[in-house]
Amino acid sequence: MKTSSSAGSNTNIRERLGLRPIINVSGTMTALGASIIVPEAISAMAEMAPQWVEMDDLQRAASTVIARLTGGEAGFITACSASGITMAIAGAMTGTSLLAIERLPDDTGGLKSEVIIQLGHLVNYGAPLDQSVRVAGARVVPAGTVGATQDYHLREAINERTAAGLYVVTHHTAQYGMLSLEEFCEICHARGVPVIVDAASEYDLRGFLARGADIVIYSGHKFLGGPTSGIVTGRKDLVRSAYLQNRGVARAMKVGKESIAGAMAALEAWEKRDHAGIRQREKAALDLWKQSLQGMEGISAEIIPDPTANPLDRLQVFVRPESRFTAAGLASVLAAGSPPIIVRDHEVELGYFFLDPCNLHPGEAEIVAGQLHSVLTSKDRPADAMKTVRKDSSGALRWPD
Numbered sequence: 001m002k003t004s005s006s007a008g009s010n011t012n013i014r015e016r017l018g019l020r021p022i023i024n025v026s027g028t029m030t031a032l033g034a035s036i037i038v039p040e041a042i043s044a045m046a047e048m049a050p051q052w053v054e055m056d057d058l059q060r061a062a063s064t065v066i067a068r069l070t071g072g073e074a075g076f077i078t079a080c081s082a083s084g085i086t087m088a089i090a091g092a093m094t095g096t097s098l099l100a101i102e103r104l105p106d107d108t109g110g111l112k113s114e115v116i117i118q119l120g121h122l123v124n125y126g127a128p129l130d131q132s133v134r135v136a137g138a139r140v141v142p143a144g145t146v147g148a149t150q151d152y153h154l155r156e157a158i159n160e161r162t163a164a165g166l167y168v169v170t171h172h173t174a175q176y177g178m179l180s181l182e183e184f185c186e187i188c189h190a191r192g193v194p195v196i197v198d199a200a201s202e203y204d205l206r207g208f209l210a211r212g213a214d215i216v217i218y219s220g221h222k223f224l225g226g227p228t229s230g231i232v233t234g235r236k237d238l239v240r241s242a243y244l245q246n247r248g249v250a251r252a253m254k255v256g257k258e259s260i261a262g263a264m265a266a267l268e269a270w271e272k273r274d275h276a277g278i279r280q281r282e283k284a285a286l287d288l289w290k291q292s293l294q295g296m297e298g299i300s301a302e303i304i305p306d307p308t309a310n311p312l313d314r315l316q317v318f319v320r321p322e323s324r325f326t327a328a329g330l331a332s333v334l335a336a337g338s339p340p341i342i343v344r345d346h347e348v349e350l351g352y353f354f355l356d357p358c359n360l361h362p363g364e365a366e367i368v369a370g371q372l373h374s375v376l377t378s379k380d381r382p383a384d385a386m387k388t389v390r391k392d393s394s395g396a397l398r399w400p401d
């Protein structure tokens with residue numbers, strides 16, 4: 001008899017659960033399961049799962065590893081970057097007052113409770129960034145306009161209620177006209193305001209602290225290949241105040257011992273990873289895809305470096321009407337194919353999408369190349385080929401149906 005939970009089953013868990021065998025050329029996406037967890041982290045999680053541990057001691061051990069890798073004075077693991085942001089901000093508000101920590105988020109009497117963010121940094125990563133601030137009980141004070149912040153926008157936004165400045169590093173922010181991290185830190189620090197950096201999706205584990213940030217937050221489950229988790233690192237007093245939020249608002253963002261152990265193992269594996277070898281495999285995938293699109297009518301493709309200078313390239317695929325596809329149509333046909341291929345489509349209304357080579361299992365690059373070729377050369381036009389982009393959230397509202 002086939003049972004859906006038997007460990008010895010030789011069917012793939014996706015098959016047993018009735019899930020589509022997707023190929024992810026989109027990126028490290030929460031909606032697609034966040035990451036391929038590295039083997040070192042998987043064994044650490046399995047080893048930790050049946051053990052009792054003293055969680056503060058486990059987090060002390062994590063602090064040592066995080067400090068070594070990031071150059072921070074201390075650090076801890078949390079549920080994800082979004083919770084790390086909330087905890088860092090709550091910590092900047094309460095300091096080590098245990099009573100203030102219990103009173104958040106609605107009772108902020110006597111606390112600094114404003115957080116300044118450049119308007120061009122108010123992104124959405126699956127939920128709006130400003131909500132991670134508001135969950136702490138803080139109020140967002142936007143500085144500047146969507147495409148430009150001047151020094152005085154930030155300087156004049158600071159007052160005696162300012163708890164922190166929040167700086168965001170991602171391709172989702174406005175990519176020009178913003179204050180640099182150095183300028184942002186200089187203006188905040190002149191008034192004694194700590195700077196918290198959301199670097200959830202960045203490879204550089206040391207640079208933002210080195211450039212002046214007081215606290216930096218990374219995702220454990222993006223490039224690090226850890227379990228779903230967040231890493232908070234920086235100035236010891238601020239990290240401690242952030243950590244203490246586990247006794248307050250962060251109780252609803254609890255991280256398990258297995259994820260702490262897994263994130264630590266992923267950090268240590270990152271130190272030893274063959275980064276050049278990975279880069280080479282990614283380059284081979286990009287070259288293969290580019291080649292498979294060569295000479296296709298209405299299609300052109302270019303290898304493009306990551307917009308925030310992570311050591312990573314993607315293939316930008318331009319889709320013009322002569323291909324008899326729209327970019328959205330081609331993306332949707334690939335996603336409906338067998339196997340389903342999920343491309344990076346957040347700018348698809350501009351007539352292109354990206355193929356991201358960071359999350360491939362062996363053999364998948366070739367499958368993607370084959371599918372691209374067969375979809376584009378097929379005589380049958382799928383109904384969706386010329387699909388146009390419409391904002392439509394009705395699918396989300398049907399869950400679980």
Ligand SMILES: *Cc1c(COP(=O)(O)O)cnc(C)c1O
Nearest residue numbers: 080081082125170198200201219
């Ligand atoms: C992914 C991301 C987040 C959210 O990270 P989680 O760890 O998934 O909560 C926040 N900020 C930025 C810039 C991100 O890229």
